[in-house]
Amino acid sequence: MTGWDAEVDVAVVGGGACGVMTALRAARDPGLVVGVFEKSARGGCNAAISSGSLAAGATRWQAAAGIEDSPQRHAEDILRASGDEERRPVVEALCAAAPEIVEWIAGTAYPIELGADMPRAGMTAWRLHTDTGRLGGGRLMRHLRALLDGHDNTAFVDEAPVIDLAAHGSEVAGVVVSQNGSPQRIRAGAVVLAADGFAGNRALVEEHLPQLGTPFYGGVSTSTGDALGWALRMGARLRNMGAALRSGLVVVDHGTRVSPALPFNGAVLVNLDGERFVDEESKGYSSLAGVLRRQPGERAAMIWDATAMAATRESEMMRECLAARAIHDVPAIEDLATALHRTPEEAERALAPLPGRRRLTAPYHLAWVTHGLLATQGGLVIDPSGRVLGTTGEPIPGLYAGGGTACGLAGPHSDGYLSGNGLLSAFGMGWLIGNNLAIEQR
Numbered sequence: 001m002t003g004w005d006a007e008v009d010v011a012v013v014g015g016g017a018c019g020v021m022t023a024l025r026a027a028r029d030p031g032l033v034v035g036v037f038e039k040s041a042r043g044g045c046n047a048a049i050s051s052g053s054l055a056a057g058a059t060r061w062q063a064a065a066g067i068e069d070s071p072q073r074h075a076e077d078i079l080r081a082s083g084d085e086e087r088r089p090v091v092e093a094l095c096a097a098a099p100e101i102v103e104w105i106a107g108t109a110y111p112i113e114l115g116a117d118m119p120r121a122g123m124t125a126w127r128l129h130t131d132t133g134r135l136g137g138g139r140l141m142r143h144l145r146a147l148l149d150g151h152d153n154t155a156f157v158d159e160a161p162v163i164d165l166a167a168h169g170s171e172v173a174g175v176v177v178s179q180n181g182s183p184q185r186i187r188a189g190a191v192v193l194a195a196d197g198f199a200g201n202r203a204l205v206e207e208h209l210p211q212l213g214t215p216f217y218g219g220v221s222t223s224t225g226d227a228l229g230w231a232l233r234m235g236a237r238l239r240n241m242g243a244a245l246r247s248g249l250v251v252v253d254h255g256t257r258v259s260p261a262l263p264f265n266g267a268v269l270v271n272l273d274g275e276r277f278v279d280e281e282s283k284g285y286s287s288l289a290g291v292l293r294r295q296p297g298e299r300a301a302m303i304w305d306a307t308a309m310a311a312t313r314e315s316e317m318m319r320e321c322l323a324a325r326a327i328h329d330v331p332a333i334e335d336l337a338t339a340l341h342r343t344p345e346e347a348e349r350a351l352a353p354l355p356g357r358r359r360l361t362a363p364y365h366l367a368w369v370t371h372g373l374l375a376t377q378g379g380l381v382i383d384p385s386g387r388v389l390g391t392t393g394e395p396i397p398g399l400y401a402g403g404g405t406a407c408g409l410a411g412p413h414s415d416g417y418l419s420g421n422g423l424l425s426a427f428g429m430g431w432l433i434g435n436n437l438a439i440e441q442r
């Protein structure tokens with residue numbers, strides 16, 4: 001076939017979590033040429049604004065903390081939350097890879113610790129790993145990008161949005177990249193779609209997620225679902241398009257998020273009618289978003305005390321809230337009553353602890369929280385090796401997908417999202433695809 005402007009062995013669409021991990025793993029093979037085509041590093045990727053928390057079961061950090069866990073238990077937690085048994089093979093493949101990935105990242109001189117202060121609903125063992133210092137996903141992505149720059153057989157091409165796939169009959173043969181406004185046809189033995197989901201595309205969100213209403217959008221502008229249409233034209237299938245990673249912890253008028261660990265440290269939610277409306281510990285932050293959407297004014301006051309503050313303030317989320325002055329200090333119950341437009345007695349009643357929970361003590365902290373959309377979770381159907389499957393269930397030759405471009409792990413609804421699923425899908429599938437390509441493309 002003629003008419004190519006350049007050729008690589010592996011063309012990666014998107015330089016975020018999935019794309020960079022795919023490239024890092026594939027590039028270990030010095031015989032492969034890997035091109036990562038990134039729409040806009042300035043526009044950014046969700047991984048870089050994420051908390052960077054990595055879910056993995058049976059790591060040495062867990063063992064050191066005396067925590068029993070396994071990839072199987074991790075997979076069961078995800079599947080219990082999602083109810084999506086059809087995805088079991090993919091979930092199990094990702095959970096099996098997860099401890100190896102965390103170990104590998106640590107082995108590249110990246111400081112990792114177990115988030116022993118990061119309890120999450122639905123997680124039967126403490127298994128979120130994070131960087132010491134809690135600088136979040138930005139630090140991790142800068143580190144991984146620097147590692148990628150160290151590979152001579154890899155090019156990270158920025159400001160180079162992929163605008164289409166190039167096909168040869170029913171096979172994917174490369175990508176069409178826009179560079180300085182001019183289309184370049186890049187031939188590739190394999191194309192990996194790692195362009196994230198469509199949460200930044202208002203029309204697609206309205207089409208697939210009308211139940212979300214008009215949430216605050218907390219993701220990057222680059223997540224516009226570009227890859228979905230190209231893959232559909234090649235015969236790919238979509239699944240679980242109504243699921244999203246949401247957050248019910250977005251601070252009104254600020255857009256920062258309070259820590260998901262607050263409810264586990266006694267924080268309570270009170271709505272504009274002065275009522276407690278949920279067992280705060282029972283809901284993951286994605287699921288909590290739906291509950292908040294149904295409250296008067298689509299918001300509620302989250303209230304906590306000094307003990308809860310001390311347990312959470314080192315998280316990057318709380319640091320951002322404090323820096324943004326998104327948290328109010330409330331000295332006494334009378335001040336809390338004023339903030340809630342209630343009497344002190346009503347405020348006192350609203351703070352009554354649920355059975356078995358501790359009572360908050362003054363002084364308090366308060367933030368008005370609402371629901372937000374962070375990332376979509378529906379996408380292309382893939383197999384456990386990341387190959388994109390067509391309507392017949394057969395892989396589309398030459399086409400892979402991972403991270404937010406692929407169907408996520410939450411099942412059909414946002415309530416099924418378990419903390420850590422997003423980066424697990426992205427880094428995990430990048431790891432599996434890159435490892436396989438290092439073998440297959442030779």
Ligand SMILES: Cc1cc2nc3c(=O)[nH]c(=O)nc-3n(C[C@H](O)[C@H](O)[C@H](O)COP(=O)(O)OP(=O)(O)OC[C@H]3O[C@@H](n4cnc5c(N)ncnc54)[C@H](O)[C@@H]3O)c2cc1C
Nearest residue numbers: 014016017018039046047051162222403404420422423426
């Ligand atoms: C605020 C926030 C906090 C989060 N916290 C966590 C967390 O702590 N743990 C967790 O597991 N998950 C978390 N997530 C979810 C997680 O960040 C995502 O699931 C994950 O980043 C998806 O990885 P990805 O590689 O698919 O996409 P991204 O990391 O977003 O990377 C996609 C890249 O593709 C590029 N791109 C898009 N279109 C094109 C195109 N046409 N051509 C070329 N390039 C393109 C984009 O510019 C971007 O660089 C969070 C998300 C948000 C928004």
